[in-house]
Amino acid sequence: MNRNDPLLKELNILYVEDEEQTREYFVNFLKSKVKNIFVASNGKEGLGLFKTNDIDIVLTDIRMPIMNGINMAEEIKKINKNTPIVVITAFGDSDFLMDAINIGIDKYIMKPVYFDKLIDTIFGIAENLNYKKEIEYKNNKLNEKIAEIGNITKSMGEGLLVVDNNYKIIYINNMVTQISKYSTDELLNQDLNILCDNYSNILYKIENVFKTKELTKIEKEYIVSKTGKQIPISLSISPLKSDTEDKIVIIFQDITDALLKQNRIKELLLQEKYLKSILQTVTNVNQAIIESTNLEDLLKRSCKKLEDHEYYKLVFITLQDTNGYVNYTKTMLINQDMQNEFLNELTFHPSIESIEKNSIVIFDDFNKKECSKMLLDSIEENNLRFAITLPLKKDTQSPPVGSITIFTVRLDGFENEEIKILQELCINLGFAIHAYKQKEMLEKIESEKIKNYEETILVFVDMIEQRDTYTAGHSHRVSLYSELIARELGFSEEQIIKLKQAAILHDIGKIQTPDSVLLKPGSLSDLEYTLIKQHALIGYEMLSKMDVYKDLAEIMKYHHERFDGKGYPLGLKGDEIPPISRILIVADAFDAMTTNRIYKPRKTVESALEEIAKNRCTQFHPEVVDATLKALKNIEIDTKVSQVPVSMLEKERLAYFYKDQLTDLYNKSYLEITLKDLDKTKASCYAIYLKNFTKYNIENGWEGGNTVLKEFSKYLLREYQNSFVFRIHGDDFIIIDENRDLMLNETNMKQESILKDLYVDIHVVKKDLKSVNKVLDLENSLE
Structure with a gap:
């Protein structure tokens, strides 16, 4: 075609385009080929030019500011419906095309626009215009x-x-x-x-x-x-x-071809609209996957989002577990109270077939699919037409973790593109399900691991309590006191739970403290005190290695710190001590004060609280002291709580520290303890002295003297095995019986013991214990 055809030279063209570069590009091309070209950057300007000029053809873009091309064309058609209008359109303008068809747009040119195509289109319209002019002329003839x-x-x-x-x-x-x-x-x-x-x-x-x-x-x-x-x-x-x-x-x-094209465009537009709605629904499901908090939440959210689509009226997911198959849904078609029954009764062979065969199943004959009655009723009542079951997989190569079944009311069933979209969704959903199952498995393993840790820790706690009479019950009492103080201070429930757990474990480090230090009832030496102070850091090191106990380790680490900085293990002071640990410090001290100790009797609640108040701002944090005075003022202390041995086993265990190394008899220190708790109205006491024993030692040496002492001690233990036998000095002994008078006889004791053939004699003195409260009183009465 001659692009400079005279027919074109007669044309007045209105060109409307908002993009400047494109506009200049086409104007430069057209201005030499047509009579006049009127240019506008939006529909409003274009409409104004049309009204004031004799326009033969209108070329317009669709998407423009102020007024788009479609609206402008509609107004032009109202002015002159015969004016040819050519719309330059893009694929993304499909939502405008139906309007364009209804308005009666004459021609469409798809972007990108080529000059040859543009000239051909204009020329064709020019011919048509020319023809119409000729028809009008010829009608006159x-x-x-x-x-x-x-x-x-x-x-x-x-x-x-x-x-x-x-x-x-x-x-x-x-x-x-x-x-x-x-x-x-x-x-x-x-x-x-x-x-x-x-x-x-x-x-x-x-x-x-x-x-x-x-x-x-x-x-x-x-x-x-x-x-x-x-x-x-x-x-x-x-x-x-x-x-x-x-x-x-x-x-x-x-217009057969034109109608076919129009109908096809309409079909494509409807299909595009439908697929867009499916894509939006899939987007909503993907968002639900992101927002879900657990597996069941994920499944129910996904079903609900799919059912929000106007055609998807029933959706359920089937997963395989160790007990068979489990169904999930959030359908609105079934009464919420009946959903569990619906899922329990749900039998639907395609949902299982899809899993077992790893395939998509589409069908419309529900009576042949082994449906439960409730499902069949729902299908009939809601006019469900088709159903599709797709396998849920974490990727294209993996076996299914389950299946999803979607029922639709759409007469045409499922589009091929729709199925492809749903397959992509099933990969996302399958991956999320797999991830949650993996998470559940890991959580189970972690839970078992934590349980093992807890059991191990509790074994350690039990071991300490078995070793130490005082420690038995101490941790639980400290836990109780800590809770009461923390509540008074307004700590959260989560913090209180952690504090109570830390209190139970706060002395766990004592597992490494030697018995000779841990069980010693009396005062500790400097070395022993250094050893026992290590238990706070030892416990911290033990617990902090396990993630589940790290928070607790931090709390109990500081339970021997002091407000004035004189505590251990770090010497923290004031607000350097963590708030929750400050509570544990006071609770631990309160239980120590109110527990009967071998070397120190327990305090009453009142006196213990007075002692705590007295140490406000020195040993204890003032805020915690104030809370403690309120929280524990009415606490009742079990007076049976004591470190003083009760059973023979406890006495023997504690006596380990009070045995005479040579004779295995109780020593003077243990006599001091015994005198404190003795019922002096029932007990009898005898002092035994070995006369001339110093002379025997000199003549026979210390080894000979020690042999006599050991054999004589064996005799005393054998004869008075239900009584307390003490060696208080080199050759002085005390025998105490809690319930009877032993009626000791010097002659019998000499004849029955190793002293029978020696010149060492025995002197026995019975002592009244009513006025004796300590060893010194007894020694003074023997002089």
């Missing part, structure tokens, strides 16, 4: 121009026929015979109804044209071919005046 019109319409692929005022066909061109399959002879002089499917409508239009002398257009009508086929056409009806009578010229075009 009446009958002599009919043949010329026929040739023109033939060249444009349009049918042309002329009818007289009796509606007889008096002229046709070749396109009429091609379209109708009738021959010329079969049509000439026949009534128009031979072709018209809707004759009365055509007749009405023709009558109107005869009256008004104005051209009339019909966008869509049908003619009937010789074979009976209905052929869609668009037509124009024009008056044609002759010398003798008026005639009507009918020009029509077969």
Whole structure:
């Protein structure tokens, strides 16, 4: 085609484009080829130019600011519906195309636009415009121009026929015979109804044209071919005046292809709209996957989001577990109170088949799918048409972790593209399910691991309590006191739980403290004190190695610190000590004060609280002291709580520290302890002295003297095994019986013991214990 055709040179073109570079590009190309080109950057400007200028063709983009191309075109069509409008469109403008079709846009050019295509389109329209001008001219020339019109319409692929005022066909061109399959002879002089499917409508239009002398257009009508086929056409009806009578010229075009294209566009637009809704639903499900907190939450959220789609009316997920298959849903079709029953009774073979065969199952004959009654009832009541079951997998190669079943009310079932989208969703959902199952398994392993840790720790705690009478119950009492103080201070429930756990474990480090230090009831030496102080850091090191105990380790680490900085292990002071640890410090001290110790009797609650108040701002944090005075003022202390041995086993264990190394008899220190708790109204006491023993030692040496002492001690233990036997000095002994008078006899003791053949004699003195409270009192009474 000659791009500089004179036909183009006669055109006034309105070009509307908001993008400056594109606009300049096409203006530079067109301005040399057409008569005038009027340029606008938006629909509003374009409409103004159209109103003030004689425009032949409008070229417009769609998406523009202020007024878009479609709205502008609609206004132009209102002004002059015959003005050709060419829309330049992109794939993303599909949501405007239906409007464009309804308005009656003449041509569409898809982006990117090539110059050849643009010129061809403009030229085609120019030809059509020129043709219409010629038709108008030729109508003025009446009958002599009919043949010329026929040739023109033939060249444009349009049918042309002329009818007289009796509606007889008096002229046709070749396109009429091609379209109708009738021959010329079969049509000439026949009534128009031979072709018209809707004759009365055509007749009405023709009558109107005869009256008004104005051209009339019909966008869509049908003619009937010789074979009976209905052929869609668009037509124009024009008056044609002759010398003798008026005639009507009918020009029509077969629009079969155009309608097919329009219908296809509509189908594609509807399909695109539907698939967009599916994509939005899938997006919502993916968001639910992200927001879910656990497996069950994930499954129910996903079902609910899918059912929010207008066509998906029932969705459930089937997972395989050790007991078979488990179903999940959040459907609104089943009463919420009945959902558990619905899921328990749910039998649906395709959901299992999809898992076992790793395949997609689509069906509509539900009666053959082994459905439970509740499911069949829901299908019937809600007019469910089709169902699809897809396997849920963490990736394309993995076996299914379950399946998802979706019921739809859509008459056309599931689109191929829709299935592909759902398959992608199933991978995301399957991956999330797999991840949650992995998490559950890891949590179970971690829980078992923690349980093992706890059991181990509790064994250690039990071992300490078994070793130390005082420690037994001490940790639990400290836990109770800590809780009461923490509540008074307003600590959170979570903090209180941690504090109580830390209190139970606060002395765990004593597992490494030697018995000789841990069980020693009396005062500790500097070395022993250094050893026992290590238990706080030892306990911290033990617990901090396990993640589950790290917080507790931090709390108990500081339970021997002091407010004035004189505590251990770090010497923290004031607010350097963590708030929760400050409570443990006071609770630990309060229990120590109110527990009966071998070397120190217990304090009353009142005196213990007075002692705590006295040490406010020195040993204890003032805020915690104030809370303690309120929280523990009415606490009741079990007076049985004591470090003093009660059973023979406890006495023997503690006596380990109070045995004479040579004779294995109790020593003077243990006599001091015994005198404190002795019922002196029932007990009897005898002092035994070995006379001349110093002389025997000198003559026979220390080894000989030690042999005599050991053998004599064995005799005493054997004869008085239910009594307490003490060696308080080198050759002085004390025997105490808690319940009876031993009635000791010097002669019998000498004759029955190793002293029988020695010049060492025995002197026995019975002592009244009523006025004896300590060893010194007893020693003074023996002098």
